[in-house]
Amino acid sequence: MNILLIMDPGIPVPPLQYGGHERLVYMFAEEYTRLGHHVTLLAGPGSKISGEVVEFGVNDLDRSKKQRNMEMLFAWKYLRKNHSRFDLIHNFGRLMYLLPVLNKPVKKIMTYGRPVSKKGIKIVTTLPNRNLVFTACSNYCVSTGNVAGKWHTVYNAIDFSRYHTAQQVPDDAPLMFLGRLDKIKGAHTAIAVAKATGHQLILAGNIPHTPDNLEYFKNEVEPLIDGEQIKYVGALNDEEKNYWLKQAKALLFPIEWDEPFGIVMIEAMACGTPVIAFKRGSVPEVVQNGVNGFICNTTDEMIDALQRVDKIDRQQVRASAEKRFAVSVIADNYLQL
Known part of the structure; x- marks a missing residue:
C-alpha cells in the first residue's frame, strides 16, 4: 500500500526528547515500511523516516494562530493534489486537515492521543464522508469523542527492542517518577511516598513553563529536591530513560487527571519495572493488578502497594506489556482497520 502519515508541525519526527506522539508516528512509519508498504510523511521541518518526507510549517509549539492556519492551507492543498496516490491516509494531526478528502474513496484513519473535541466530530460527521474511521489510544479516550462516526480503541506502542530489563533490583533500589513536572502529574505525591517509605526517588521530566505549573514546581517540588533522597535528573532521552527505569524498584504514576494513555507506563514495563498508579483515565486498561503493577486510589494505598512490589516478576512485567503494546502489534x- 501507499500510506500517507500526517503529524502537526511543532516538533520534528522523530523528536529529540519530548514528543510522545511524534515518536509514535516515527515508529509506525518505520513499521509500515518494514512490512513492505511505501510511506510518505507530512510533518514539521527536520523530520526523517525511511520513506518520503514532505515538510511543512515550523517547529514551534507556541506558533501563532496565523501560522497554524497557513499550515492547514498547505495540508489542504497537498491532499487535494495528491490524495489519489494513497491507499490510506493516517492522520495524527488536526482533524480539519482531512476536510478536502472526507468524501474521497481513499481510506482514512483519524487517531487521537488526547481527549477529543466532540464539537469537531459532530461537524465532520455531518458532512458527506466515506471510509473514515476514528481511533483513540484507550477506551477512556474513545469515550470522550464517541458521539458520531465509527470508533475503535487502538493503544499506544513503544519499540521494546530499545529497552532492556533488569531481572532483579536490590531492596534499596530507587523509585522513579518520569513525566512533565506539572501538578496534575503528581510529583509531590511521589515525593511523599518516597519520604514515607525511606526510598530514594529519581525525578525526571520537563520543568513546566506555564505560570501556574512553574509556581507549583518552584513551591512544592524544587524545595524538596536535595540531590540525595530526592534527586532530579532532568528531561531524558530514550537511552537515559532505559538507564534509570531498569534500575528502579517501581515507577510511581500518581496522576491527578484522566490521562489518555501514559506511554511512560509501558516504557517502565519494557524495563521490567512495575507501575504503581492512581486509578484515573486509562490506568485500569494498562496496569494489570499484581502482574505488572498495582492500581491505587490514595497515597496510603500507594505506600502499601510498594511493600508488595517485590512479589512481582519483572520478566513477566515486560512480557505482559510487550504482548499488548509492541509497535508490531x-x-x-x-492496518486491520
Missing part, C-alpha cells in the same frame, strides 16, 4: 491493529 499496534501497527497491525491499524
Whole structure:
C-alpha cells in the first residue's frame, strides 16, 4: 500500500526528547515500511523516516494562530493534489486537515492521543464522508469523542527492542517518577511516598513553563529536591530513560487527571519495572493488578502497594506489556482497520 502519515508541525519526527506522539508516528512509519508498504510523511521541518518526507510549517509549539492556519492551507492543498496516490491516509494531526478528502474513496484513519473535541466530530460527521474511521489510544479516550462516526480503541506502542530489563533490583533500589513536572502529574505525591517509605526517588521530566505549573514546581517540588533522597535528573532521552527505569524498584504514576494513555507506563514495563498508579483515565486498561503493577486510589494505598512490589516478576512485567503494546502489534491493529 501507499500510506500517507500526517503529524502537526511543532516538533520534528522523530523528536529529540519530548514528543510522545511524534515518536509514535516515527515508529509506525518505520513499521509500515518494514512490512513492505511505501510511506510518505507530512510533518514539521527536520523530520526523517525511511520513506518520503514532505515538510511543512515550523517547529514551534507556541506558533501563532496565523501560522497554524497557513499550515492547514498547505495540508489542504497537498491532499487535494495528491490524495489519489494513497491507499490510506493516517492522520495524527488536526482533524480539519482531512476536510478536502472526507468524501474521497481513499481510506482514512483519524487517531487521537488526547481527549477529543466532540464539537469537531459532530461537524465532520455531518458532512458527506466515506471510509473514515476514528481511533483513540484507550477506551477512556474513545469515550470522550464517541458521539458520531465509527470508533475503535487502538493503544499506544513503544519499540521494546530499545529497552532492556533488569531481572532483579536490590531492596534499596530507587523509585522513579518520569513525566512533565506539572501538578496534575503528581510529583509531590511521589515525593511523599518516597519520604514515607525511606526510598530514594529519581525525578525526571520537563520543568513546566506555564505560570501556574512553574509556581507549583518552584513551591512544592524544587524545595524538596536535595540531590540525595530526592534527586532530579532532568528531561531524558530514550537511552537515559532505559538507564534509570531498569534500575528502579517501581515507577510511581500518581496522576491527578484522566490521562489518555501514559506511554511512560509501558516504557517502565519494557524495563521490567512495575507501575504503581492512581486509578484515573486509562490506568485500569494498562496496569494489570499484581502482574505488572498495582492500581491505587490514595497515597496510603500507594505506600502499601510498594511493600508488595517485590512479589512481582519483572520478566513477566515486560512480557505482559510487550504482548499488548509492541509497535508490531499496534501497527497491525491499524492496518486491520
